[in-house]
Every structure is written in C-alpha cells, then in structure tokens.
Amino acid sequence: xxxxxxxxxxLVAGAGALWLSTASAQQGPNLGVEVSAADAAxxxxxIQPDGAGLPPGKGKAADGEKIYAAKCIACHGANGAGQPxxxxxxxxxxxxxxxxxxxxxxxxxxxxxxxxxxRRAMPFQAPESLTNDEVYALTAYLLxxxxxxxxxxxxxxxxxxxxxxxxxDGFILAYPQRTDRSP
Amino acid sequence: MSKHExxxxxxxxxxxxxxxxxxxxxxxxxxxxxxxxxxxxxxGAEPLDVPAWMKAPGVPMSAYGQPAKYEKDVQxxxxxxxxxxxxxxxxxxxxxLHGTITPNSLHFERHHSGVPDIDPERHxxxxxxxxxxxxxxxxxxxxRYPTVTRIQFLECAGNSGSNLxxxxxxxxxxxxxxxxxxxxWTGVPLSILMNEAGADRSAGWVLAEGGDAAAMSRSVPxxxxxxxAIVALYQNGERLRPENGxxxxxxxxxxxxxxxxxxxxxxxxxxxxxxxxxxxxxxxDVLLNGKALMFTYPMEVKSIITSPSTGLALHGPGLYExxxxxxxxxxxxxxxxxxxxGGSSWAEAALSExxxxxxxTRFRMAWRWNGSPAVLKSRAVDxxxxxxxxxxxxxxxxxxxxxxxxxxxxxxxIAASGEVSNVYA
Numbered sequence: 229x230x231x232x233x234x235x236x237x238x239l240v241a242g243a244g245a246l247w248l249s250t251a252s253a254q255q256g257p258n259l260g261v262e263v264s265a266a267d268a269a270x271x272x273x274x275i276q277p278d279g280a281g282l283p284p285g286k287g288k289a290a291d292g293e294k295i296y297a298a299k300c301i302a303c304h305g306a307n308g309a310g311q312p313x314x315x316x317x318x319x320x321x322x323x324x325x326x327x328x329x330x331x332x333x334x335x336x337x338x339x340x341x342x343x344x345x346x347r348r349a350m351p352f353q354a355p356e357s358l359t360n361d362e363v364y365a366l367t368a369y370l371l372x373x374x375x376x377x378x379x380x381x382x383x384x385x386x387x388x389x390x391x392x393x394x395x396x397d398g399f400i401l402a403y404p405q406r407t408d409r410s411p
Numbered sequence: 412m413s414k415h416e417x418x419x420x421x422x423x424x425x426x427x428x429x430x431x432x433x434x435x436x437x438x439x440x441x442x443x444x445x446x447x448x449x450x451x452x453x454x455g456a457e458p459l460d461v462p463a464w465m466k467a468p469g470v471p472m473s474a475y476g477q478p479a480k481y482e483k484d485v486q487x488x489x490x491x492x493x494x495x496x497x498x499x500x501x502x503x504x505x506x507x508l509h510g511t512i513t514p515n516s517l518h519f520e521r522h523h524s525g526v527p528d529i530d531p532e533r534h535x536x537x538x539x540x541x542x543x544x545x546x547x548x549x550x551x552x553x554x555r556y557p558t559v560t561r562i563q564f565l566e567c568a569g570n571s572g573s574n575l576x577x578x579x580x581x582x583x584x585x586x587x588x589x590x591x592x593x594x595x596w597t598g599v600p601l602s603i604l605m606n607e608a609g610a611d612r613s614a615g616w617v618l619a620e621g622g623d624a625a626a627m628s629r630s631v632p633x634x635x636x637x638x639x640a641i642v643a644l645y646q647n648g649e650r651l652r653p654e655n656g657x658x659x660x661x662x663x664x665x666x667x668x669x670x671x672x673x674x675x676x677x678x679x680x681x682x683x684x685x686x687x688x689x690x691x692x693x694x695x696d697v698l699l700n701g702k703a704l705m706f707t708y709p710m711e712v713k714s715i716i717t718s719p720s721t722g723l724a725l726h727g728p729g730l731y732e733x734x735x736x737x738x739x740x741x742x743x744x745x746x747x748x749x750x751x752x753g754g755s756s757w758a759e760a761a762l763s764e765x766x767x768x769x770x771x772t773r774f775r776m777a778w779r780w781n782g783s784p785a786v787l788k789s790r791a792v793d794x795x796x797x798x799x800x801x802x803x804x805x806x807x808x809x810x811x812x813x814x815x816x817x818x819x820x821x822x823x824x825i826a827a828s829g830e831v832s833n834v835y836a
Contacts, residue, residue: 229805229818230711230797256556256603260538260546268539271677274618274628277686303494312493324701326812330692338686345688348626349524352495355624399695403632403706 273356275344279389282343285360286384289377292369295362299351308332308373317373320394333374337399339391342367343383364388423758425751425785428777430761487517488586497525497624500567502589505717505736511763511771512562513592515647520654521567521590523689524625527674531658534622536604536642540679543609550644550658556599559641561664562770564738566591566710568667568694568815574802577811579833584720587833588821593738593771595648596662598641601678605636610680618685619661622676629670630684631663635708639664642675665740665769666708667816669694699810709740712799713818714747714774714791725829728782733760736771739793743767746792747774753786753822753836754801760789785825786836802835 275281296308304310308317308331319329328334332342347363349355358366368383377383377391422429478485485507491499501520503513513519531550539545567590573580574587610617610633617636620628631640643651643662651657656673663671669689684690684706696704714737719725733751737744743766748757760774774789791799802819809817822836 229800229808229816231800231804233792233796233798256599256607258607259552259555260548260604260607263537263539263545263547265545268537268545271537272539272679273626274620274679274685274687276681276683278683313495323697323703324699326810328697328812332692336692338691341686341688341691344685348628349624349688352498352524355524355626398701399691399703399705400698401706402704403708 273344273348275340277338277340277389279340279385282340282385282388283360284385285364286382287361287363287365287368288382289365289369289372289379291361292365292367292372295358295366296369299358300366303352308370316370320374323395323398331374332370333376333394335395335398337393337396339367339371339376339388339393342370343388423750423752424756426779426781427749427751427756427758428779430759430776485517487520488583488589495524497522500569500590502586503592504583504585505589505591505715506584506720506723508585508717509734509773511593511736511773512647513594515594515649515652515655518592518594518646518652518655519565519567519590521569521668522623522654523627524623526654527623528653529622529658529674534658534676536659536675537677538604538608538610538680539677540618540681541611541614542605542680543611546604546608548604553599553642553644553659556603558597558644559600560595560597560645562593562595562767563662563664564591564593564710564740564769564771565662565668565671566713566738566740568669568707568710569813571713571817571819571821572813572815574819574821574833575806575809575811575814575817579835581721581833583722584715584717587721588715590668591738593736594646596641596643597645597648598643598659598662601640601642601661602637604642605680608680614680614682616681616684618677618679618681618687619670619672619675620677620679621656621672622674627669627672627689628685628687629672629690630681630687631661631670632708633680635663635666636678643671663708665710667694667710670708694815696809696815697812698808707816710738711741711816711818712739712744712791712793712797713737714744714789714799715821716749716787716789716823719787719825719831720823721831721833723831725780725825725831727829728780731778731780733776733778733787733789735774735789737762737774737789737791738769738771739791739795739797740769741797742769742794744772744791745794745796747772748790748792749774749776749778750788750790751778751780751785754788754820757790780825782827784827786834787823787825788820788836790820 303313319331319334322329364383371377420428487501489501503519536548570590661672661675716735737747747760750757760776763773805819824834
C-alpha cells in the first residue's frame with residue numbers, strides 16, 4: 229500500500245510506451261520446434277476454474293478417505309485437521325478474525341484448484357503419482373469433510389466445476405480493476 | 412560538532428546532516444564504508460610491523476573464487492518447514508552486505524518442493540494453448556536468441572511479513588527483510604517467443620509452470636508477458652544457479668517473487684486466470700474486514716536501513732553513515748528520507764547512482780549520534796509519487812497477522828549502549 233504525492237505521471241507513461249514499441253519490434257531466430265496438440269497435452273496438467281482441462285474419471289468421498297489414510301494423514305492429520313503441515317478442513321467463519329484458519333473449506337475460492345494442486349504436487353514425496361480417479365476421490369473427501377458436498381456426491385469433470393466454495397466471494401481483484409497497482 | 416561541521420549542515424532532528432556532508436567533506440570518509448567509520452579513533456600503540464603475508468608469496472590462481480575465509484559467517488539464514496525437506500526459505504543477509512547487487516550464492520530462496528536437478532539437454536520450454544502453433548524450445552536454442560540485460564530486484568510477497576506480528580521480532584535485518592535480492596538478469600524477451608508461437612491477442616492470461624516436484628504455477632497477465640517479461644538464463648553474468656531456476660526461469664520485473672516461476676517448463680496462453688493454489692490459497696492479502704485482495708502483483712515502494720540494524724551496535728557517540736536499500740516495483744526511486752527522532756523530522760538521503768527502474772537503490776545519510784536513545788527510520792518515494800506507508804497505516808488495513816506485501820516503514824531503536832533493536836515506533 230502507499231499514499232501518493234503529486235507526480236509527473238504522463239512522463240512515466242510516455243517512457244513506458246516508447247520502450248514497449250521498441251521491444252515488440254524485435255524479431256527472433258525462430259528456433260522453436262513445433263509440437264502436436266497430442267504431445268502438448270501430455271504436459272498439460274493445469275485446470276481452469278470453469279473445468280477446462282479436467283480429465284475423465286470420477287471419485288467419491290468414501291474412496292478418498294481410504295487414500296487419505298494411506299498417503300495424506302501423516303502430514304495433514306486425521307480428518308484434515310492439520311499438523312505437522314497445512315490444515316485442510318474447517319475454519320469457516322474465521323477469516324475476519326486475527327487468528328484466522330485458512331483451509332480449503334474456509335478460504336479457497338474454487339474447487340477445481342484442489343484437483344489441480346493435489347494432482348500436480350501431492351503426495352509431497354511422490355507428486356503426479358495418483359490416478360485421476362484417486363485425485364477425484366481425494367477432492368471429494370476433502371470437500372465432504374468441509375461440508376461443501378455430500379458424502380455420496382460423485383466428483384468428475386462435470387460436477388467439480390459446479391461446486392460453489394463458501395469463500396467464493398471473499399476476494400477483491402486488484403488486477404486489472406485497481407489500476408493504480410498495475411504497471 | 413566536528414571542526415568541519417556548521418549549523419547549516421544539520422538538516423533534521425537529533426543530528427542528521429546534509430547529504431553534501433558526505434559529498435564534500437572528503438572522499439576518504441565515504442569510501443571507507445561500514446559502521447563507525449568516522450568516529451575519531453586514536454591509532455593504537457601497536458607497532459606497524461611488516462605482516463607475514465608480505466614475506467612469502469601467496470597462494471596461486473583458482474578456477475572459481477571463494478570469499479575470504481574470515482567472511483565465512485556471511486551466509487544465508489535457512490528456514491524450513493517441518494516434515495517436508497525442501498519446502499521453505501533462505502534469507503539474504505543484508506546486514507552483512509553492501510552496495511546493491513546480491514552475490515549469487517546469497518540470493519534468497521523460496522522452494523515449494525526442493526531444488527530439482529535438471530539436465531539442460533533434456534529440459535524444454537513449451538508454449539501452447541491459444542497459439543497458432545505450439546512450440547518447444549531447447550536451452551541451446553534460447554541461448555541463440557536476442558537478449559536483454561537489466562539490474563532488477565526480486566522480492567518475495569512474504570518479505571517483512573514477520574514485522575506484522577503483535578510484538579516486534581528481534582532478528583537481524585537480513586532475516587526480517589531477507590526475502591529480497593537484486594541481480595543483473597539476462598534473458599530472452601518473452602514477447603519474441605510469444606510472437607513466434609502466434610499467441611492469440613484476445614487471450615488475456617498466460618499460465619506459467621515450473622519443472623520442480625511441486626510444478627509450481629501462476630497465472631500472469633498477457634500484458635505483463637508482452638511488456639518486460641524475460642526468460643532469464645544468466646544471473647550476474649553466470650548461468651542461473653540451480654536454486655534460482657537453472658536452466659531457465661521466468662522473470663517479471665517488479666512483481667511479487669513467486670510469479671517469476673523458476674525452472675520454467677510451460678507457458679499456456681489462456682482466456683482466464685487458472686486460479687492456481689499459489690494465487691488463491693496463498694499470495695492473497697487478507698484485509699481486516701475478511702475480504703482478500705487477489706492479484707496484487709507489483710511490490711510497492713519500500714526502503715530498509717540495513718546499517719545500523721539489529722546486531723550491528725554503535726560504538727560510542729560520533730559520526731556514522733546510516734545506509735540502506737530502497738526500491739519500487741512500479742518504477743525508479745525518486746527520494747529517500749531518513750529520520751533520527753522517530754519520525755518527527757526527516758531529511759533527504761543521498762542516492763547512489765545509477766538509480767535504476769525496479770532495482771535496489773543504495774541510500775546514505777550522515778548522522779552525528781549524541782549517545783542518547785534514538786529511533787531511526789527511512790521512508791521512500793517512487794517516481795509515480797507513491798510514498799512508503801507507516802506500519803500503523805498498514806496495520807489499520809491488514810491487522811497484526813502474517814500477511815503479504817508489507818512495505819511499511821522499519822524503525823530501529825538505538826539504546827544509549829549503542830545496541831540496536833527492532834521497534835514499532
């Protein structure tokens with residue numbers, strides 16, 4: 229944050245535009261190798277909040293609970309209560325307090341982020357080792373534990389993007405709306 | 412007052428002297444560097460004998476130089492996370508450094524799943540998504556591209572976060588504020604690669620992903636990618652260190668460090684932000700009302716006095732150089748002011764040239780300490796007119812809890828003994 233004193237803003241903006249015009253004129257030697265869409269897909273593990281990128285597969289909380297007990301509980305504790313590492317469950321309603329508890333249930337705005345992150349980075353010692361069904365099941369387990377979906381709800385490419393997270397409206401976009409913060 | 416000093420030289424309360432005092436009162440004073448350099452100390456009674464190292468040849472040349480063995484304590488301070496080796500940070504020891512360039516061995520670190528051992532022959536940078544033709548670049552190919560070289564800072568959004576705790580933590584400057592560094596970065600402008608791939612101009616975002624075990628990923632506005640983003644290959648003249656992204660990293664000048672994705676392996680042009688874990692659950696700034704700011708990219712105007720600071724005690728009354736670093740993710744530093752009376756009065760510090768865009772700027776202030784307790788502060792203003800806020804103003808918006816983008820003014824308390832401590836003043 230900052231306060232502001234009087235400035236020559238136009239001068240700054242003008243200098244930036246000049247630099248931009250010289251940069252975009254630069255040409256490269258074109259040494260990239262063209263990749264087929266199929267080959268690119270093998271690396272493409274990111275999921276958009278509208279569900280784009282979600283793979284085939286499905287899972288429910290009951291299956292996720294078994295995987296959690298085997299592969300997650302050592303770091304995240306029973307029922308996602310945390311310790312020694314991040315707490316994943318609970319904390320809803322605490323974000324306004326100084327002693328806030330940020331979890332998937334209390335803070336994360338999109339359910340798709342849980343699938344994306346579990347698949348790319350978890351378990352910590354063996355990332356990208358889970359099947360898509362296992363990731364759907366773990367996502368279902370954590371959403372159910374947080375009371376966001378029911379135990380019987382199946383998570384798949386169609387249902388997961390429709391899950392509305394409790395803190396979905398808890399964010400203010402600083403870019404591009406707060407233009408004084410962007411260059 | 413010394414015999415050189417006049418009443419005109421005193422520019423603010425409690426002994427701050429005009430910057431011309433450094434510039435005109437003899438170059439030797441400025442060049443000597445370090446703390447306590449100008450306290451008039453009588454030469455001791457020890458004889459000026461010829462030392463042993465002048466009486467025999469020294470060691471021969473070396474293939475890769477190392478710091479003097481007497482400087483072995485100048486190290487990063489490493490902090491980790493329980494149970495997950497490789498997830499944590501290390502801090503640049505700014506209290507033991509000077510100038511503006513951070514040595515590569517001391518650049519701060521933040522890893523989410525350790526440092527990958529990447530074979531450059533097997534590494535690829537994939538650009539795909541909303542592009543005319545997806546392209547994969549080998550490291551050797553990128554080394555043939557046109558490059559730009561710029562000196563710019565990198566600051567973690569969590570830097571200085573511990574200073575938002577209810578009680579001021581007593582730790583060295585480099586631990587309180589060590590998640591920032593400044594280097595000369597050389598790399599390929601991303602605009603060139605994006606144009607070669609034929610990136611869709613209507614797609615506003617680019618997902619950047621690292622080749623580490625966390626596959627750390629962030630969404631970057633396409634406008635930033637096309638403006639001044641580079642694929643960095645060199646740092647301070649040598650190829651990137653593994654802990655700083657070898658063989659290549661994204662570098663986004665002025666933006667929070669987490670977005671300059673290390674070990675860059677994939678850029679996907681997309682229509683909307685991907686809402687990755689690191690731009691939703693982390694790196695969002697919670698306000699006191701419970702709402703959180705998202706996508707707060709630039710690291711805003713800030714300055715820190717690096718000396719004196721915690722652990723660097725003053726040794727008796729006399730003349731001292733107060734020095735520190737100032738920077739802004741929105742432009743150049745316009746001015747730095749220093750106060751020696753807890754913010755009641757301020758004086759303008761001298762800035763070391765060159766003052767560069769989105770880079771550390773070293774400032775200096777002459778101070779005659781009278782031996783009484785004092786509180787030192789620095790306050791920076793950047794070329795957009797943004798003024799560094801007080802801690803009080805910052806906490807009013809964010810509360811006293813760990814938060815990102817803390818650019819509040821740092822206060823150092825000097826006791827009559829000369830000991831320095833971190834205070835909220």
